[in-house]
Amino acid sequence: MTPRAAVVVGAGLAGLTTADRLAAQGIDVTVLEARDRVGGRTHGIEVAPGRWIDGGAAYLGERHTELLSLIDELGLKTAPTTMLGASRFALGGEHATRDGRFPPLNAVALGDLFEQLEELTSAVRPEEPWLTPGAEHLDTLTAAEWAEQHLAHPDARLFFPLFLGEMMAADPADLSVLHMAFYLRSGGGLRYLNAFEGGAQQDRVAGGAHQVCERLAERLGVRVRLGEPVRAVHQDAGRVTVVTDQGSYRADVAVLALPPLLADAIEHRPGPPPHRAGERTARGCAIKASLVYPAPLWRDHGLSGWSVNARGPLLSTVDDTPPEGGPGVLTGFVTGAEAHRFGALSAGEQREAAVRQAAQLFPMLPEPLACHVTDWVNEPYSQGCYAALLGPGDWLAHGPALTAPHGRVHFAGTETSTAYFGLMEGAIRSGHRAAAEILARP
Ligand SMILES: Cc1cc2nc3c(=O)[nH]c(=O)nc-3n(C[C@H](O)[C@H](O)[C@H](O)COP(=O)(O)OP(=O)(O)OC[C@H]3O[C@@H](n4cnc5c(N)ncnc54)[C@H](O)[C@@H]3O)c2cc1C
Structure with missing residues (x-):
């Protein structure tokens, strides 16, 4: 019955x-x-009366069919995350400004990195990752160990942890290669997961997820x-x-x-x-630091607000201005090992570090009106985000059940x-x- x-x-x-x-x-x-x-792990922050941003989950794409139909059924709307303008990069040496999101690093080395990731990703059995050919080996190796063995060029070594931080809020030492490949496949593949237009980050829920x-x-x-x-x-x-x-x-x-x-x-x-979960299951490591300005001033300078940075705390930034157009919000992602360091600072120290870095990246910015830090690593009822990171042995031990x-x-x-x-x-x-x-x- x-x-x-x-x-x-x-x-x-x-x-x-x-x-x-x-x-x-x-x-x-x-x-x-x-x-x-x-x-x-969805959480709204009101940055001005009636204007909301996401302290937790934010982005969605066309393939997220169940979420989209729920949004529609509940009378909510989505808003595009269009990124107009150039990106900023601080990947060693001088800050660089570039059209598009491809970093000013050795293109062949990054192409090779992505090819290797594609190979791993396409070999995974997404419904039953523990049955992937070679699963036993892939589930013993951390992504950090894999990088050590497979990435020869310093630019690929520099970019890999930044990429995993952005995609999975992961420190490469915390997850198995099998989990990395599974996650990228499960989310629709490298290109889909990483893309704004046409990808998993194409839209937000207007007013907050x-x-x-x-x-x-x-x-x-x-x-x-x-x-x-x-x-x-x-x-x-x-x-x-x-x-x-x-x-x-x-x-x-x-x-x-x-x-x-x-x-x-x-x-x-x-x-x-x-x-x-097992002894090696780790908390996903992401802290969002959202800085509120009177307006998205970077747009007046032809910048999208997007940046990628080798040094923290803000390893990437994104224009998080509410769809209504203001106030201007620049959200920094503090991910991977950097999140542990940042999470241990006082609120004042966090604000100071985030504001200082934002001003280096976008020198036109004044002192922000507010700084909202959402620390998911230390949230007792989340214990990390975006999601748990399955470490070596986890998929084989826990996956089938x-x-x-x-x-x-x-x-x-x-x-x-x-x-x-x-x-x-x-x-x-x-x-x-x-x-x-x-x-x-x-
Ligand atoms: C910073 C951040 C960025 C993200 N970005 C994206 C994104 O852009 N796009 C996307 O699709 N996803 C994103 N995610 C992931 C997304 O938020 C999660 O996948 C999703 O919200 C998880 O939902 P859930 O119901 O499985 O778990 P949760 O949302 O974690 O829900 C579990 C609930 O259980 C409660 N709980 C815990 N323990 C107990 C207990 N003992 N008793 C009673 N209640 C308990 C918790 O308080 C919580 O409300 C992001 C997450 C974060 C934090």
Whole structure:
């Protein structure tokens, strides 16, 4: 018999889409969220009255079909991320200004790097990465070790960690080559993931991606309970009991829609389900530092706001001005190992370092009106972003059981989706899968 009551743990995109689908089928759903807000790794920041930017996830492309249809269904709109103007590069020596986004580095060396990455990416079995030919070897090697062995030219060695930082918020020492290749393939391939126009970063949600979760939560109403960190899930006599700091909830099934490091922290009775993370699973490392100016002044100087930098804290910057045209917002990405260093600074030191670097890159900038730093590495209920980084051994050990239910407990979350893993699209697809599993329960 289809379950009559379900508890969903986590009010991010995965949990809320699961709950939405179950509620639409008449199932009595309760969503338990640890934070005092919904949205998880989507998070809006109001930079001026009624003008929002994304402190978390922002970009989407045409292939993100489930996200796009949800945006449409919820009455939201997308806005293009058009980048007009030249880019700035600080890759050693003088700062350089160039049309387009290709860095002023040895083109043959970078071409060779991308060819090697393409080769790895196209060989991956995206649905079952653990069955990729040579998976055992690829899953023992870190991306840093791979670079050491395969990248001879100093420009390729310089650019590789910057590329992985931007694409995956990863320090190459933290992830296996198998995970790197899988992630790039899962997101649509190198070109698609990396591109603004026509690619995965073509659009934003006008007004902020957090609205998708807020509107889903509005639809679910009192079924969503905030400030309820779940500690344990007990199963007995055909029911589940989900235990929070505030109380306990009984239902026929539960869904854990959490990042793997947090899903593993929940106590289970009986016995733990197969682990979703291992000792080498790392937090994705990204901190966003958004500087607010009266207007996007770089545009008046023919600059797009895009920059790539060998030295931190801002390893890349992007024009994050709200689609309404102001205030001007320059968002810097602090990724990989640099995020740990930056995260350890005081708020004042972070602001000073970000402002100083922005002014070196874009000398026309005055003192900013505000600086918003969103540190995902040290967020206890995210433990990193964009997504967990699977380290050596993780895919082979945990991959095959990624979506397997544990009795009456099901699993969702972007890290359980082999399509668009780590992205909003992956989170939504995982929610749809988990809801379908529950509705199909005998
Ligand atoms: C800076 C940044 C940039 C990103 N950029 C992009 C982008 O441009 N495009 C894109 O598509 N994606 C991007 N992402 C990734 C995207 O945000 C995620 O893939 C997606 O939001 C994950 O959704 P989820 O529901 O799987 O997990 P989450 O959003 O992490 O949701 C999990 C929820 O569970 C809650 N929770 C945790 N532990 C407990 C507990 N014990 N009890 C109860 N609740 C708990 C959390 O508070 C959270 O609300 C980015 C992420 C970040 C942070």
